[in-house]
Amino acid sequence: MNRAMIRQYLVNWLGPRSGRPALSADNLNPLEHGRYSPYLVAALLGITLLAGCATTDHSQATGDLGVIVERADGAVQIVERSRHRSLATISGLGDLSHASVVFSHDARFAYVFGRDGGLTKLDLLERRIAKRVIQAGNSIGGAISQDGRLVVAQNYEPGGIRVFDADSLETLATIPAVTATGQPSKVVGLADLPGNRFAYALFEGGEIWVADLSQPRAPRITKFPAGLQPYDGLVSSEGRHYIAGLFGEDGLALLDTWYPERGTQRILPDYGKGTAKLPVYKMPHLRGWALTSSRAFLPAIGRHQVLVANRQDWREIGRIPVLGQPVFAMVEPSQRRVWVNFAFPDNDKVQVIDTDTLQPIATLLPGKAILHMEFSARGDEAWLSARDSNEVVVFDTNTLQTIARLPARSPSGIFFTWRAHRIGM
Amino acid sequence: MLLLSLALVSPSPGAPLSSQRQSQLLHLLKQDCGACHGMTRKGGLGPPLTAHALNDKPTDSLVATILYGRPGTAMPPWQAFVTEAEALWLIQWISNESGNDPPVSR
Numbered sequence: 001m002n003r004a005m006i007r008q009y010l011v012n013w014l015g016p017r018s019g020r021p022a023l024s025a026d027n028l029n030p031l032e033h034g035r036y037s038p039y040l041v042a043a044l045l046g047i048t049l050l051a052g053c054a055t056t057d058h059s060q061a062t063g064d065l066g067v068i069v070e071r072a073d074g075a076v077q078i079v080e081r082s083r084h085r086s087l088a089t090i091s092g093l094g095d096l097s098h099a100s101v102v103f104s105h106d107a108r109f110a111y112v113f114g115r116d117g118g119l120t121k122l123d124l125l126e127r128r129i130a131k132r133v134i135q136a137g138n139s140i141g142g143a144i145s146q147d148g149r150l151v152v153a154q155n156y157e158p159g160g161i162r163v164f165d166a167d168s169l170e171t172l173a174t175i176p177a178v179t180a181t182g183q184p185s186k187v188v189g190l191a192d193l194p195g196n197r198f199a200y201a202l203f204e205g206g207e208i209w210v211a212d213l214s215q216p217r218a219p220r221i222t223k224f225p226a227g228l229q230p231y232d233g234l235v236s237s238e239g240r241h242y243i244a245g246l247f248g249e250d251g252l253a254l255l256d257t258w259y260p261e262r263g264t265q266r267i268l269p270d271y272g273k274g275t276a277k278l279p280v281y282k283m284p285h286l287r288g289w290a291l292t293s294s295r296a297f298l299p300a301i302g303r304h305q306v307l308v309a310n311r312q313d314w315r316e317i318g319r320i321p322v323l324g325q326p327v328f329a330m331v332e333p334s335q336r337r338v339w340v341n342f343a344f345p346d347n348d349k350v351q352v353i354d355t356d357t358l359q360p361i362a363t364l365l366p367g368k369a370i371l372h373m374e375f376s377a378r379g380d381e382a383w384l385s386a387r388d389s390n391e392v393v394v395f396d397t398n399t400l401q402t403i404a405r406l407p408a409r410s411p412s413g414i415f416f417t418w419r420a421h422r423i424g425m
Numbered sequence: 426m427l428l429l430s431l432a433l434v435s436p437s438p439g440a441p442l443s444s445q446r447q448s449q450l451l452h453l454l455k456q457d458c459g460a461c462h463g464m465t466r467k468g469g470l471g472p473p474l475t476a477h478a479l480n481d482k483p484t485d486s487l488v489a490t491i492l493y494g495r496p497g498t499a500m501p502p503w504q505a506f507v508t509e510a511e512a513l514w515l516i517q518w519i520s521n522e523s524g525n526d527p528p529v530s531r
Contacts, residue, residue, distance in 0.1 A: 071464060072455075097464030115463050138468055156469060186470065203470070229499070231470075247499060279494060279501030282460050283470065344457050345506065369456070387456065410456075 062107040062124050066374070066416035068385065068392055069112075070409045071096045076112060077408060078124055081376055081383075081416055084394055084404035088127040094118035094134075099413055100141035103420035104166060105148035110415070111166075113142040113153055121169060124417070131169045135162050143192040146239075146423070150216055152198050154190035161187055161200060163216050172216040179205040189233020189244055189286065191424045193257055201230035201244040201253075208233070208244055208255055208264060224264045226253040231301075234286040235424035236311075245286050246272060247301060254314060267314040268307055271300070278302045278325065282343035285328050288424040289375075292335040292355055299326030299340070306340055308358060318358050323349050328372065331355065332397055333379030341370045341384075350384065352400065362400050366393040371411070377418035385411035442514055450507070450515055461499060466519070470499055479520050488512045 065087075068077040075091040093099075095116040102111050109130060110122040117136035120129055138157035144150065144166065151164045163173040177185040177200075185205040192198055196214045201207070206228055212220040228248025235242050242255040250272035254265045284299035291297070295317070296309040306329050308318035324346025331338045340351045347369050352362040367386025374383045375397070382395045387410050394404040419425040442450070454474075455464055461471035472478060479487060491512040494502035503512070 095463065095465050095467070097459050098469065115469065116465075116467070138463070140469065231499075248497075280499065281457065281501055283499065388452075 060125060062417050063377075064417075065107070065124050066383075066414060067101055067110050067112070067122070067124075068406075068408050068411050069096050069099045069101070069413040069415075071099065071387070071412040072410035074114075075409070076101075076110075076122065077406075078122075078127055079406065081381070084406060086406060086408075090122060090127065090129060092129065093120050093132075096412070098140050101413060101415040101419075102142060102144040102151070102425065103415075103417050104144070105420055107417040107420040110417075111142060111144065111151050113139055115139065117153075117155065117157075119151070119153055119164065119169065133164075133169050135164070135171070140188070141190060143190050143198055143424075145192055145196045145198070145213065146194050147196055150196060150213055152190060152192075152211075152213070154187040154200055156186040159184035159186055161190065161198070161211065163213055163219070173213070173219050175211060175219055175221065177202045177205060177209065188231055191233055191235035191242060191288075192239075193235060193242070194239040194423065197257070199233065199235060199242040199255065199257065201226055201233050203229055203231065206230065206248075208242065208253060210242075210255075210257065210260065222260060224253075224255055224260070226264060227251065227266070231283045232286045234288050234290060236291055237288045237423060239423040243267070243286065243296075243298075245284065245298070245301065247280075247283070252298065265314070268298070268309060268316050271307060271316065271319075272302075278304070280325060280343065281345070282325070282327050282347075284326055284343075287330075288422070289330045290338075292331055295355065297329045297331060297338045297353075297355070299329045301325075306338070306353065320353055320358050320360070322351050322353075322360070323363065330373050330375070332382075333375055333377065334397075337361070337397070339373055339382060341373060344369075347371070364395070364400065366395070366402070367391060372413050374414035374416055377416065383414045383416075385414055387411060442511065446511070447514070450511055451518070453506070454515055454519075474519060476520050479516065484513070484516055484520075487516045491515070 064081050066079050066081055074093045074096050075089050077089050078087045080087055093112055094114040097115045100113050112120040117134050117139045119133050119135045121131040123130040135153055136155040139153055139155045142153040149166050151166045153162050160176040177187050179185050185202040187200050188203050190200040198211045206226055208224040208226045210222045226244045227246040230244040231247040233244040240258050244253045251266045251269040254267045280302055294311055296311055298307040300307050304322055306320040306322055306326055310317050322340055324342030326340045327343050329338055329340050338353045338355055350364040350370055351360050353360050366384045367389035369387035370384050371387050372385045382397050384393045392406045392408050392411050396403045461469050462474045463469045466474040492504040494500045
């Protein structure tokens with residue numbers, strides 16, 4: 001009798017418990033709940049022993065899980081999204097300032113990219129580190145390939161990207177990034193594209209590079225001009241458009257990867273750093289969640305505004321005044337609202353903007369130093385990390401009310417496993 | 426020359442920084458400077474801010490960098506949030522105490 005058969009047997013026998021959609025791993029322990037007869041308990045225990053159950057239940061699903069980075073401690077929490085609870089804290093992940101996370105396609109493993117070049121493969125089921133390598137001196141993130149077999153890290157020091165086998169973390173390729181004069185360049189804005197390709201930008205090099213890793217040990221690189229000091233990048237959810245934000249000059253660089261022969265196009269050319277003089281206390285972040293089907297919402301550099309572009313022709317259609325310099329502008333999965341958080345010293349505020357009217361509809365004060373936001377896959381919840389309040393605050397996106405708080409030490413990034421199934425995440 | 430530099434940027438005699446303000450400044454250093462320089466100050470988009478990295482740089486230019494930023498780079502001016510005396514205190518805290526370099530856990 002295998003575990004699935006036992007489970008079905010128990011469901012048939014006991015029926016699902018009220019209020020729960022199905023028999024889940026933790027109500028398989030009848031002793032904990034004390035609601036079944038001793039006879040029943042004995043029978044269940046017997047079945048459990050016969051099935052050879054170990055202490056770890058590997059049958060828990062991962063679709064409802066996520067990780068919260070506790071940046072000051074080099075630790076991550078594994079959390080269960082719908083029950084608003086922490087399942088485990090895993091430490092020993094090194095320097096996690098600016099850490100980011102991608103997931104294996106089966107959503108069992110989280111790949112955590114640390115600032116110190118550490119790449120940690122975290123097993124969400126066994127709640128432990130499965131593998132860990134130090135792959136660079138200074139790193140800020142990574143991506144996973146369309147086929148799930150390649151994990152790629154983007155590096156500040158020594159620059160360039162490195163390609164790993166997703167299972168073993170064996171190095172498959174090391175691709176330096178160099179400027180036109182041969183100097184090493186930091187890599188920013190790495191994003192996966194269809195076809196096991198990856199796009200990224202060179203901060204010093206001022207270019208967008210696309211690496212075709214369909215043969216990972218024989219990478220093919222195509223280079224495109226971007227502009228001065230790209231600081232981050234995003235790829236649209238269908239994987240077609242790659243956009244690099246520019247810190248050093250006006251506008252953003254757009255590459256249509258369906259037509260790479262057309263080269264890059266400057267979008268929002270009248271906008272950006274060149275005419276803006278407000279100091280930038282934190283670089284904005286760009287990801288595919290900035291886009292709806294018809295519009296792009298982009299954090300302005302050096303201005304207290306969110307930029308809005310038409311996704312058909314990429315022309316500017318609006319600038320939304322906000323309360324600080326946006327860091328993240330994240331569109332709800334419903335695409336109805338965009339949530340914006342801000343750089344120091346306005347990082348205690350979050351604004352929610354209607355994507356249709358382009359008007360702010362709410363200003364939230366969730367806590368001190370709001371670093372990151374993450375929506376549930378269907379968008380009913382937004383989780384916000386309040387670094388200096390040492391907690392993660394969960395909002396109901398329909399009522400905009402706080403519905404839960406989870407203690408966390410200096411929390412920064414929050415990543416749910418739905419990212420496993422999204423291009424560019 | 427170093428003494429002269431220190432004299433130029435030293436605050437007028439007054440109350441030393443309160444311990445509360447000192448911990449605020451160290452929090453700022455770790456978390457907000459850390460956004461670009463790394464939480465352990467070993468570098469990121471900005472250069473390292475360790476004792477080793479700073480020990481050959483003139484103090485007055487470091488103070489000026491904190492207060493006024495570095496045009497052409499991503500370093501913003503912090504003078505709205507940090508006084509000259511506080512910037513000097515931060516630099517001395519980093520430079521004079523090599524033990525302040527945070528350990529890197531692996």
